[in-house]
Amino acid sequence: MSPASRNGVLSGEFFMLGDIACAEGAICAGCRFFAGYPITPATEVAQRMSERLPLVGGIYIQMEDEMASMNAVLGASWAGVKAMTATSGPGFSLMMENLGLGVMMETPCVLVNVQRGGPSTGLPTLVGQGDMMQARWGSHGDYAIIALSPSSPQELFDLTIHAFNLSETYRAPVLVMTDAEVGHMTEKVVIPPVEEIEVIGRRKPTVPPEEYLPYRVEPGELVPPMAVAGEGYRIHTTGLTHDERGYPATADDTAQWPLVQRLVDKIEKNKDKIIMLEEDGLDDAEVAVVSYGIAARTAIWPVQMARQEGIRVGMLRLVTVWPFPDEEIRDLAGRVEGIVVPEINLGQIVREVERCAAGRTEVLSVPHPGGGIHDPQAVLRAIRRAAGRKAEA
Amino acid sequence: MERLEIRLSGFGGQGIVRSGEIIGKAAVLYDGRYATFTQSYGPESRGGAAAAQVAIANDPVELSYPHVIDPSILVVMSQGAYNKYVPGFRRDGLLIVDESLVELDEAADGVEVLGIPATRIAEELGRRIVANVVMLGFLAAVTDIVSPEALRKAVLDSVPKGTEELNARAFEVGFEYGEGVKRETSYDT
Numbered sequence: 001m002s003p004a005s006r007n008g009v010l011s012g013e014f015f016m017l018g019d020i021a022c023a024e025g026a027i028c029a030g031c032r033f034f035a036g037y038p039i040t041p042a043t044e045v046a047q048r049m050s051e052r053l054p055l056v057g058g059i060y061i062q063m064e065d066e067m068a069s070m071n072a073v074l075g076a077s078w079a080g081v082k083a084m085t086a087t088s089g090p091g092f093s094l095m096m097e098n099l100g101l102g103v104m105m106e107t108p109c110v111l112v113n114v115q116r117g118g119p120s121t122g123l124p125t126l127v128g129q130g131d132m133m134q135a136r137w138g139s140h141g142d143y144a145i146i147a148l149s150p151s152s153p154q155e156l157f158d159l160t161i162h163a164f165n166l167s168e169t170y171r172a173p174v175l176v177m178t179d180a181e182v183g184h185m186t187e188k189v190v191i192p193p194v195e196e197i198e199v200i201g202r203r204k205p206t207v208p209p210e211e212y213l214p215y216r217v218e219p220g221e222l223v224p225p226m227a228v229a230g231e232g233y234r235i236h237t238t239g240l241t242h243d244e245r246g247y248p249a250t251a252d253d254t255a256q257w258p259l260v261q262r263l264v265d266k267i268e269k270n271k272d273k274i275i276m277l278e279e280d281g282l283d284d285a286e287v288a289v290v291s292y293g294i295a296a297r298t299a300i301w302p303v304q305m306a307r308q309e310g311i312r313v314g315m316l317r318l319v320t321v322w323p324f325p326d327e328e329i330r331d332l333a334g335r336v337e338g339i340v341v342p343e344i345n346l347g348q349i350v351r352e353v354e355r356c357a358a359g360r361t362e363v364l365s366v367p368h369p370g371g372g373i374h375d376p377q378a379v380l381r382a383i384r385r386a387a388g389r390k391a392e393a
Numbered sequence: 394m395e396r397l398e399i400r401l402s403g404f405g406g407q408g409i410v411r412s413g414e415i416i417g418k419a420a421v422l423y424d425g426r427y428a429t430f431t432q433s434y435g436p437e438s439r440g441g442a443a444a445a446q447v448a449i450a451n452d453p454v455e456l457s458y459p460h461v462i463d464p465s466i467l468v469v470m471s472q473g474a475y476n477k478y479v480p481g482f483r484r485d486g487l488l489i490v491d492e493s494l495v496e497l498d499e500a501a502d503g504v505e506v507l508g509i510p511a512t513r514i515a516e517e518l519g520r521r522i523v524a525n526v527v528m529l530g531f532l533a534a535v536t537d538i539v540s541p542e543a544l545r546k547a548v549l550d551s552v553p554k555g556t557e558e559l560n561a562r563a564f565e566v567g568f569e570y571g572e573g574v575k576r577e578t579s580y581d582t
Contacts, residue, residue: 015418015428185459186414186430188421300457376458 008056009194016189018153018182019044019086022112023052024189025160026084028197031110032058033083035072037065037091040124041180042114045086066091070098070111077102077109078237080228082164086112088180089122092131093138099173100139103263105237106215106224108167108202110160112176114183115344117370127181128370129293129344135175136322142260144267146274147175147322149293153187159319165200166274170266171223177321179344181294181373202226209233215259216244222266267323276319277328281307285314287386288336290329290353292318294373295342302379311387321349329356333363338386342366342379362386396455398463399538402444402478403470403491408525412468413445415529415547416539420449423543429456442473449538466536468528469495470511476500487536491528507535507578509570518563526552526560527567534571541568 009028016024023045026034034049036042050060059076063069069085076083087095092113102109117123118130131138135147146166150156156178167174205212205225212233217224227233236246241256249255267274280303282288287306289299296317306313316332318325329352333339339361341350350365357363366382368374399416403409410432417430428449446461467482469475470491479500482488488504490497493512509531515524526548533541545564552560 013422015414015421015430181431181459184432186417187456188427294459297457297459300454304454373458373460 008052011191011193014189014191015186016153016157017044017186018156018178018184019114020048021153021157021189022086022160022176022178022183023048024191025157026110026164027052027056027058028157028191028194028199029082029161029164030199030201031082031084031164032056033073033076033081034058034085035061035063035069035076035083036085036087037063037069039066039088039091041116041183042086042088042091042112044183045112045114049084066094067098070095070102073109073111074098074102074105074107077107078105078229078235080231082108082168084110084112084164086114088114088116088124089118089128089131090120092134096134096138097140100141100143101239102173103139103143103145104239106171106226106263107173108164108171108226109173110163110167110176111173112160112178115177115179123371125180126371127179127294127344127373129177129179129295130346130348130370132177132321132343132345132348135177142264144264145175145322146170146172146267146320147177148276149177149318149321150182151293151297151317152182153185154189155319156182157189157191161197161199165198168200168202169223170270170274171202171226172267175322177293179294204228205233213244214246215242217262222262222269271323271325274320274323275325275328277325278315278317278319280315280317281312282314282316282332285312285335286337287311287313287340287383288332288338289313289315289340289342289379289383290318290332290349291315291342292321292349295344295368298373298376299342299379301376302383305376305380306383306387309384309389311383311389313383313387318349324352324356326356329353330358333357333361336361337388338362338364340364340366340379340382340386342368342374342382344368344370344373395452396448396450397465397538398446398448398461399466399468400444400446400461400464400478401468401470402442402474404473405441405443407443407470408522409443409470410445411551412525412529413447415551416532416544417447417449418551419539419543419547420447423546424539426451427453427456429459431459431461442471442477444474444478466538468532470524470528472496479504489528489532489535491524507531507574509567509574511567514566514570515563518559518566520559523560523563526563527570530564530567530569531571531574532567533564534568535575
C-alpha cells in the first residue's frame with residue numbers, strides 16, 4: 001500500500017477497485033464502524049473495511065445477517081461514531097425494515113448497495129439497477145430518502161464521502177446506489193490529502209442538558225441537533241411515532257403530523273442543496289438523455305454518435321437520484337422534443353421522468369433487465385427515434 | 394478514437410486477473426494514461442476459466458464504455474481459453490500463447506501468433522506461479538500497450554513482499570525471450 005498520513009488515511013494516486021474506493025472514501029469521511037454480511041458484489045467493501053478499520057482505530061464486525069448489520073450501524077451512530085454497511089440485492093431487502101428505523105430515529109449512517117441483477121438471488125456477479133424504486137420506497141410508511149449514483153470508482157470514492165456529509169447534515173440514512181459494474185471495475189482513483197477533503201459532522205446540542213429535548217427543532221429549522229449517548233444529555237429514541245422528548249405518542253395523529261411531515265420536509269425542502277446533476281450539451285438540445293450511474297456512463301458513446309449524425313442531443317446525469325429533480329426535468333421537458341432514459345432495469349426512473357414531463361415531451365425508456373450493460377446501438381436507436389429520425393433498417 | 398484493448402485468459406490460479414490489474418496499473422500510475430480493468434467470473438468459477446480485460450486510452454471518454462469489445466491483443470494461457478476466445482478473435486490481432494499449455498489449430502489461421510513457454514520457464518525459475526510474470530515480461534517486449542519500464546514497476550509494487558527478486562527475474566527472462574522473438578520475426582519480414 002502507499003503513503004498514508006499519520007491517521008492512517010490514504011492519499012495519492014491509485015489503480016483501485018470500485019468497492020475498495022468506496023471503503024477508502026468511508027475512511028476518509030471519518031467512518032469508524034462497519035457492520036455487514038458479505039455478499040457478491042459488495043464483499044470487497046466489507047473485506048477492505050475489515051483490513052483497514054483496525055488500522056485507523058475503528059471497528060469492523062461481521063454480523064449474523066443483514067438485519068442485524070443495519071441495526072448495529074444505527075447503534076454505533078447513536079454512540080457517536082460514523083457508521084456504514086454495504087450489501088447487494090437480497091441483503092438490501094433484509095435491511096429495509098431497519099433502514100426505516102434509521103429514518104424514524106433520524107440516525108446518520110450510510111448504506112451502500114452494489115446492485116446486481118434480481119429479483120431474488122438473481123445474478124450474483126452481474127450488474128443491475130433494479131433497486132432504484134426500492135431505494136425510494138422499500139421501507140414501509142411515508143418518508144424521504146437521499147440516494148446517490150456513481151459512474152466510476154473515483155466517483156464511488158467521492159460520493160461515499162459526500163453521503164456521510166449529507167447523512168450527518170440531515171440526520172438521515174443516505175444510500176449509495178452503485179452497481180456490480182462500477183464496484184468491480186478498477187480505474188484510476190485520486191485520493192486528495194486528508195486536509196483537502198471536506199468532512200462534516202453532526203450538529204450537537206448547545207443548550208444545557210436539562211433543557212435538551214432530542215427531537216425539538218428551533219423555529220425555521222428542520223433537523224434537530226443530536227446528542228451523543230454518554231455525554232450528559234438525556235436521550236430517548238424509538239421507532240414509534242414520538243414527541244419532542246422522543247417518547248411514544250401513538251394515541252392519535254397529534255405527533256404523527258409534525259414528525260412525519262418534518263422527516264419528509266428536511267429532505268424535500270433542501271432539494272436545492274442536496275441535488276447534484278451533471279449536464280452536457282443541453283443548451284441547444286432537441287433530445288435529452290436522462291440517466292444515472294453506469295447506464296449514464298455507457299450512454300456517452302451513443303450521445304457522441306448521434307451528434308455526429310447531426311442530432312442535437314444532450315445529457316443530464318442524475319448524480320443524486322433521490323430526492324428526484326422534479327423541477328429540472330419539468331424544465332427540460334419543455335425544451336426538448338424527446339427524453340431518452342436508459343437504465344439497467346425494465347423502467348423505474350423513467351416513470352419519474354414521465355411524471356415530471358407530464359406529457360409535454362415524448363419519453364422513451366431504454367430498458368435492460370440486468371446481467372449486462374446497454375448496447376450503445378440500443379441507446380443510439382432511441383435517440384434517433386426521439387429526434388423523429390426514422391430508425392435505420 | 395484511440396483505445397487499445399487487451400484480453401488475458403487462462404484458468405483460475407494462474408494469476409490472469411492479477412496480470413490484467415498490473416497492466417492497467419502500469420498504464421495509469423507509470424505511463425500517465427487512463428485504463429479500465431474488468432474481470433469476468435461466474436458464481437461457480439473456482440478452478441474454471443478466468444479472464445481479465447483492460448482498455449487503455451489517453452482520454453477517459455474513450456473508456457466510458459468499460460467492457461472490452463474487440464481486443465487487438467489476446468493472451469491465452471490455457472487450451473480452454475484458446476477454444477473459447479480464439480475463434481472469435483480478430484484476424485488482424487496479435488495472439489500470444491503460453492506454448493507450454495496451448496496447442497494451436499486452424500482456429501488461429503490468419504492471426505499473427507507469438508509464443509513463449511511461460512509456464513516451463515517459470516518452473517525452471519523454481520516457481521510455476523510466476524508464469525504470469527514471465528508472460529508480462531514477454532508482453533513488455535513484443536507489444537507497446539504499456540512501456541516496459543512502467544510494467545516492470547507495476548509488477549514489482551504488486552507482488553507480495555519477499556518475492557520481489559523472483560518476480561523481477563521472471564519478468565526479465567520473459568522480456569529477453571520476447572526481445573529474441575522480436576529479432577527473429579523482424580528477420581522474417
